Amino acid sequence: MRYRVLSPPHYEAHHLSDTSEIIRIAAKGDGVTADGKHVSGAVPGDVLRSDGSLDLGPHHVSPPCRHFGTCGGCQLQHADEVTLRQFVTDRVLNAAEGQEITPEEVLETHLSPPRSRRRATLHAMRIADGAVLGFRESGSHRIVDLAECHVIAPELFDTIAPIRDFVGKHGGKGAVDVELTLTDQGVDCGLKNLTVEGLEATEAALELAQRNGFARLTLDMGFGPEAMWEPEPVTITLGGVPVGFPSGSFLQATQDAEAVMIADTREWLQGASPIADLFSGLGTFAYSLADPAKLLAVEAARDAFLACKSAAGRSGKPVHALHRDLFRNPLQPDELNRFGAVLLDPPRAGAKDQIDRIAESTLERVVYVSCNPSSWARDAKRLVEAGFTLKKLRPVGQFRWSTHVELTSYFTR
Template structure:
């Protein structure tokens, strides 16, 4: 008979892992897996605050306390570096965003038995959880869910609608995809909905891109103290709190650098955070984000030069990179293999690498380490509270 075994850590996908390698769903470090397969909760096991936990795919770790999650976030980064043979210098204390702080989300709506259900999908399924509470979304976003449910309840027939909600400076930006709107009456109904709920913007996408239906004033997000036009569907760090932690960390690491290249700059999250002490080149492939960054820099008089360039197909070359005191990069989840290869050939003294995927980051880190860079520090950030999604900032020096 198998003996009792203690849960010693959390695996990448959220299962608890025993010392002998067994994976146990919804187990926390310190729990004990008894010989009969039942679980004895330990000191880090907590009662999940949300009724939907275990069904909703939005959270995986609500059964763990903050200490266990902080350790998990740090270990994801440390183990990823170790797996690629990269020596890690200082590990900064993990930063965890608080509950109800998510300022953007992708929800789904569907007709079920003639009634609308709205929420995240179930884990590993296309079924939608009819969300009646949420402990991760900012209250302004969740407050719109019952209103959307009422709006869709008037619809007849079957439908499947994707809902993007983002908290911008003017309120909630609501983007609907897959919703059929026919005739004046349905159009006026949507406009009345937007007005009644004080939306910053309402857009519809019929398969040809988002079309604004309601936008009393241009939607903006403030980055580094600069209001930047927010394209529908644009990228933001998941929480303002997490963004502030990442920005403060890279500002500290790159203090004294007079010129910085911000690669995969997006709307300018880090470019505007660094601009002032430094002159920043903000390089981005998405045209709408590039134009928004460029216009905002011009209006604010910030020393940010926006460049439109696809860094996957046309990375900055070593001779271009060598002009800068430091480089910051914040690539998509796939990482930045080609751009990192050019960085490895450069003479840039400091590289701040922000990542939303420890696995691709560690792969790129190994390439930099092989070229003589040292991974001096890393700071894990858990913006997606209670999820297995981990972000980080890291500093490489030569």
């Protein structure tokens, strides 16, 4: 059962039978009372009254963005810093507890600051008097036309108005996906489901890129992304190494969270060599760990693998890139036994089969970075059953005001 906030904040006493205090925030962002009622828009310390209204408590703050409550990009702008940190922490610890796993040490939770997200996928649509561009409403295909945004980097937000204007003049009938990433050379903009035909539209697209200083403008008209504008090769610097950035490639959402994750892995894997970096992507961790350690970077996405391999050749760092689908063909125990440690950062589904092979190996050190506490906890239980101990665990909230939570973890046996 869901409730709505119907009253402004006030703190007069009510009879206990007529109120219920919010004690936690559920995984999807609702406040929850002690008797299990889910209350939309509530945080711990708020009080639910019998008529469905809320008395707002000391941890309930005014959302900074005018779009909050409509835009699906944020779920928790009404929670203060203490509550946000506790939510991220609880999501991770509750997942571990659900699998009866107790970490020896829980490190300080990291929260990314406002306006720090360096990548975002927005949506745009042409309408009668122009276009709308922004995140979708929660649970809807309706697009919220952004007049402000407190999560994405200012460099990304500054491109919204000109892209909106371009879509309003040259967009088709359907929605356009807008991928924005902040790279070494500036903003990489990818437009999907938008057909640019004719001289006028082509010149307008080039003017959009040139006037706004885009690092690259990529159009996907149904046959894959094609770069229309790229004055110099687009790169992202990882561990001091400029790595070619294929359009749409995965990148940690914020630089500050990436730095924390890298610092954890460097500390936990100190002295280990060689290291297997599984689901390595472009080399987010590989180039920070390599030298003195020798490193095998394993990735299934061909573009990311090729970019990582090319950067390794140019940098001279001891990184060997391997193209391999670890879901279909995980590294086997005899292969894993050649390494001093393993680092893995899998997609949201986790890495069940690869974890099984790690459990069967003689490995003694595993670092697991995860973007899904639930799949991580399932995999962590398998490691513990195989004799590993969860030495350190750090909750990470790089998607600020979102219910999306990540973590770093260190296992030994």
